[in-house]
Amino acid sequence: MTLPDWKTVGGAAVLFGLAALLPYSGSGYYLGLGITIAMFAVLATSWALFSGPTHYISLATAAFFGVGTYVTGLGFEALPYWTLPLIAGVAGAVLAGLVGLATLRLSGVYFVIFTLGLAELVRQIITWSQNRSGQKGLYVLTDMTEAGIYWQLLGLAAAVFLAGWLIARSRLGFALRIIGDDETVAAHSGINTALAKVLLFMVSGGVAAMVGAILAPRFVYIEPSLAFAPILSFQVVIMALLGGTGRLWGPLVGVIPFTFLLEAIASNFPNQTTLALGVAFLVIVYLLPRGFVGLIEDAKARMRRTEGAL
Amino acid sequence: MMQNTVLSLRGVTKRFGGLVAVNAMDFNVTEGEVMGLIGPNGSGKSTTLNLISGALPATAGAISLRGTDITTMAAKDITRRGISRTFQLVRLLPSMDVLENVMAGAVFGHKRHWGAEARTYAMGLIDRVGLGGKAHARVGQLTYIDTKRVELARTLASDPKLLLLDEWLAGLNPTELETGIDLIKSLRDEGRTIILVEHVMDAIRSLCDTCVVMSSGTKIAEGPPAAVLTDPEVIRAYLGDDDDA
Numbered sequence: 133m134t135l136p137d138w139k140t141v142g143g144a145a146v147l148f149g150l151a152a153l154l155p156y157s158g159s160g161y162y163l164g165l166g167i168t169i170a171m172f173a174v175l176a177t178s179w180a181l182f183s184g185p186t187h188y189i190s191l192a193t194a195a196f197f198g199v200g201t202y203v204t205g206l207g208f209e210a211l212p213y214w215t216l217p218l219i220a221g222v223a224g225a226v227l228a229g230l231v232g233l234a235t236l237r238l239s240g241v242y243f244v245i246f247t248l249g250l251a252e253l254v255r256q257i258i259t260w261s262q263n264r265s266g267q268k269g270l271y272v273l274t275d276m277t278e279a280g281i282y283w284q285l286l287g288l289a290a291a292v293f294l295a296g297w298l299i300a301r302s303r304l305g306f307a308l309r310i311i312g313d314d315e316t317v318a319a320h321s322g323i324n325t326a327l328a329k330v331l332l333f334m335v336s337g338g339v340a341a342m343v344g345a346i347l348a349p350r351f352v353y354i355e356p357s358l359a360f361a362p363i364l365s366f367q368v369v370i371m372a373l374l375g376g377t378g379r380l381w382g383p384l385v386g387v388i389p390f391t392f393l394l395e396a397i398a399s400n401f402p403n404q405t406t407l408a409l410g411v412a413f414l415v416i417v418y419l420l421p422r423g424f425v426g427l428i429e430d431a432k433a434r435m436r437r438t439e440g441a442l
Numbered sequence: 443m444m445q446n447t448v449l450s451l452r453g454v455t456k457r458f459g460g461l462v463a464v465n466a467m468d469f470n471v472t473e474g475e476v477m478g479l480i481g482p483n484g485s486g487k488s489t490t491l492n493l494i495s496g497a498l499p500a501t502a503g504a505i506s507l508r509g510t511d512i513t514t515m516a517a518k519d520i521t522r523r524g525i526s527r528t529f530q531l532v533r534l535l536p537s538m539d540v541l542e543n544v545m546a547g548a549v550f551g552h553k554r555h556w557g558a559e560a561r562t563y564a565m566g567l568i569d570r571v572g573l574g575g576k577a578h579a580r581v582g583q584l585t586y587i588d589t590k591r592v593e594l595a596r597t598l599a600s601d602p603k604l605l606l607l608d609e610w611l612a613g614l615n616p617t618e619l620e621t622g623i624d625l626i627k628s629l630r631d632e633g634r635t636i637i638l639v640e641h642v643m644d645a646i647r648s649l650c651d652t653c654v655v656m657s658s659g660t661k662i663a664e665g666p667p668a669a670v671l672t673d674p675e676v677i678r679a680y681l682g683d684d685d686d687a
Contacts, residue, residue: 303549303556310546313535320495322521322550322600 140297148290155279163278167350169391170285171343174292175364176372176383178339181296182332183369184377185308188239191365192231192247195254196224196337198360200344202258205270205354213274217284217345224341225334227254232330239315248362255360262356269355276349284346292339296380299335304328363406367394370409374416376423385424446473447508448604448635449494449525454503456489456659463489465659466503471604476626476636478650478667482680486659487639488530491606494637495527496520508603524552526602528593530609530639534581541577544568544595551600567595571625587618594625605629605636611645623648643671655679 154166175193183190200220207216235246262268299305307328310318318325348354367390375386390412397408420426449471456464464486471477479487492498494505496517505513512520526547535543544564548555555563568577571591576584581592590610597605611622623645629636630649640646646653646667653670655663657679663670670676 313537317533319517321546322518324518
């Protein structure tokens with residue numbers, strides 16, 4: 133690694149260290165907000181690992197997240213707690229792999245619709261199998277604290293950032309950017325486009341399932357309509373796009389303000405949350421097509437030009 | 443089969459529904475040869491190139507590269523085995539600079555470089571095609587001929603055994619055309635094996651060792667440019683029969 137690399141890694145480590153101190157603030161409200169931010173930071177960043185370079189918009193986050201919550205819900209009594217996020221990660225990755233093999237040959241809007249349908253399909257299957265067994269949902273009663281959940285999410289976030297940083301510097305990361313620009317050129321340059329896309333989709337799906345597994349104890353009671361809520365998939369897309377998917381830290385820049393905004397909307401206009409989400413989406417797409425990252429980079433470019441002129 | 447045959451097509455056919463775009467094509471390309479694939483618009487030249495490069499699957503027949511059957515191979519595998527192509531309408535990677543566009547070929551193609559080695563290698567090719575000093579230019583800011591140079595450098599970056607150039611000279615102005623012909627000439631002088639789909643007759647005369655002429659998906663002539671371009675059947679294919687009018 134070069135000196136700037138060490139600076140990047142060191143800076144990120146300091147920020148994560150500071151974030152880890154949040155539970156000591158003693159405020160349950162801020163800790164709750166911290167969990168929401170950490171959750172969306174992981175989900176949006178891992179979503180952007182795949183969708184950012186390839187421009188394949190996935191609405192399957194809720195499917196992977198839901199599978200993760202059910203891994204914890206079904207397994208917490210029988211298995212050691214620490215194995216559950218790992219099992220969920222594998223389950224999410226396997227599901228993403230199967231879906232990827234079946235769908236990544238689809239392009240554009242067909243892929244989007246399929247991923248949305250997938251979340252519904254998994255939800256219906258679980259609802260159906262629960263109805264057969266006479267249950268409606270599952271109680272997840274553990275002694276996991278809010279702080280414990282927060283630290284797990286923060287650790288996962290660090291792992292996702294590290295993975296994203298390494299992928300961006302690898303052949304795989306370069307291959308994905310080429311695929312995003314022109315898939316035909318990618319194939320004719322010798323890239324195994326299907327493999328590259330499936331691998332990243334598996335990383336993204338596995339991480340979303342781990343988030344679900346970590347958060348399940350917080351829900352205490354889970355049922356399909358909660359675990360597979362499609363709105364989660366849309367929130368993740370909106371936040372990632374607000375921040376910008378062109379940089380690894382982009383989605384995070386979208387997650388933090390959006391979480392505060394959602395919080396404000398949800399507490400003042402609880403019945404209009406979805407409406408506000410839709411409006412936010414339109415505003416982002418029209419006014420900030422490259423997200424905050426785009427704004428920041430344009431500003432930097434302007435500054436360089438001004439300096440050059442002086 | 444002769445030892446120095448690079449590419450061989452036997453009875454290669456492509457049907458799109460009822461339309462036979464390429465009909466039982468047979469030809470060989472020998473090492474170090476520049477072969478011109480010519481014919482009127484819609485005669486199946488580009489389709490033939492798409493079949494060779496794996497962009498389209500052949501309906502029948504066999505294509506082999508140095509004796510290995512590549513008929514059913516995917517484009518990526520054909521590229522890795524050493525066939526590299528440009529596109530009729532230039533295809534560059536719009537979000538990347540010139541260097542990264544060329545590196546795409548260097549990193550994943552027949553020769554697989556990575557890291558600093560790939561950069562140095564790509565820089566060499568950028569100079570080689572006459573783009574020296576433009577390595578960090580955005581491809582959207584380039585002139586038309588420069589975009590063609592980038593694409594050529596990307597195909598060269600995989601160090602192909604066979605280069606497919608699909609109307610690489612089309613759309614250039616007279617000065618650029620001269621530069622372009624010289625550039626391809628210099629590739630020929632390096633001993634590269636090339637198939638050239640081309641309409642520019644001057645280029646065909648000065649660059650090609652042999653020509654295959656296609657009309658309505660079928661090969662109608664084969665031989666040195668001087669001979670095939672005066673062949674009455676070829677002239678008829680280009681200019682049409684009196685009956686056609």
